[in-house]
Amino acid sequence: MFITFEGIEGCGKSTQALMLYKRLQGKVGVLLTAEPGGTPIGKAIRDILLNSQNRAMVPLAELFLYEADRAQHVSELIRPALETGLWVLCDRYCDATFAYQGYARGQDLELITFLNHRATGGLKPDLTILLDCPVEVGLERAHKRDKLEAMERSARFENEPEMFHQAVRDGYLKLAKQEPERFVVMDAALDRDTLSEIIYRTVAKHLPGPGVA
Numbered sequence: 001m002f003i004t005f006e007g008i009e010g011c012g013k014s015t016q017a018l019m020l021y022k023r024l025q026g027k028v029g030v031l032l033t034a035e036p037g038g039t040p041i042g043k044a045i046r047d048i049l050l051n052s053q054n055r056a057m058v059p060l061a062e063l064f065l066y067e068a069d070r071a072q073h074v075s076e077l078i079r080p081a082l083e084t085g086l087w088v089l090c091d092r093y094c095d096a097t098f099a100y101q102g103y104a105r106g107q108d109l110e111l112i113t114f115l116n117h118r119a120t121g122g123l124k125p126d127l128t129i130l131l132d133c134p135v136e137v138g139l140e141r142a143h144k145r146d147k148l149e150a151m152e153r154s155a156r157f158e159n160e161p162e163m164f165h166q167a168v169r170d171g172y173l174k175l176a177k178q179e180p181e182r183f184v185v186m187d188a189a190l191d192r193d194t195l196s197e198i199i200y201r202t203v204a205k206h207l208p209g210p211g212v213a
């Protein structure tokens with residue numbers, strides 16, 4: 001199984017991906033990874049992408065950097081892991097590029113489709129968990145987290161106006177409507193344990209052996 005987590009800043013992707021990872025351990029072999037930055041080369045690309053000093057980055061450069069990170073990630077880590085029978089949980093993947101660079105930044109969706117396809121060799125998730133919540137909820141969580149951790153993690157995106165994040169959210173919901181068999185949309189405003197339980201139950205259907213009670 002290849003499972004991706006998507007949603008706006010601060011919706012809880014990393015939290016839920018880690019919770020699911022812990023719950024799956026001992027049941028299946030599982031790899032937890034994230035974009036951008038899932039490989040050493042990807043980490044260098046991530047530093048460029050998320051550095052708030054890089055205000056001069058043009059949208060096309062941003063798009064190519066995400067796709068470069070993805071090409072490396074799929075080839076070095078995700079595909080080999082799936083081929084050895086591991087489950088792969090990935091915090092952001094191709095849909096994030098449609099939502100951010102496509103719907104929010106206005107880059108050509110056909111170009112993104114083409115680049116995603118080339119970067120991944122056509123590798124699609126079996127299941128995509130879209131954690132959906134109002135923009136204010138996600139941004140407030142992200143700001144609180146960054147303050148606590150004294151970090152400027154995704155500052156280049158967190159500093160975008162609310163309209164930008166609204167376009168990201170709407171873009172994700174559009175994608176989910178286009179592929180209802182792959183997406184599960186969840187209410188990210190729920191508390192983390194409730195959400196984790198719902199996610200586990202969705203995923204547990206695919207575990208080998210008898211299902212959960």
Ligand SMILES: Nc1ncnc2c1ncn2[C@@H]1O[C@H](COP(=O)(O)OP(=O)(O)OP(=O)(O)O)[C@@H](O)[C@H]1O
Pocket residue numbers: 007008009010011012013014015016141142144145154188189190191192193195
């Ligand atoms: N269901 C929840 N209810 C309340 N707070 C939450 C919930 N899930 C996560 N949080 C908290 O909100 C903050 C953001 O969560 P997290 O880092 O998992 O989001 P994210 O979607 O990975 O964000 P980013 O897009 O910036 O990587 C964290 O401090 C986390 O502890």
Ligand SMILES: [Mg+2]
Pocket residue numbers: 013014015091
């Ligand atoms: Mg995260």
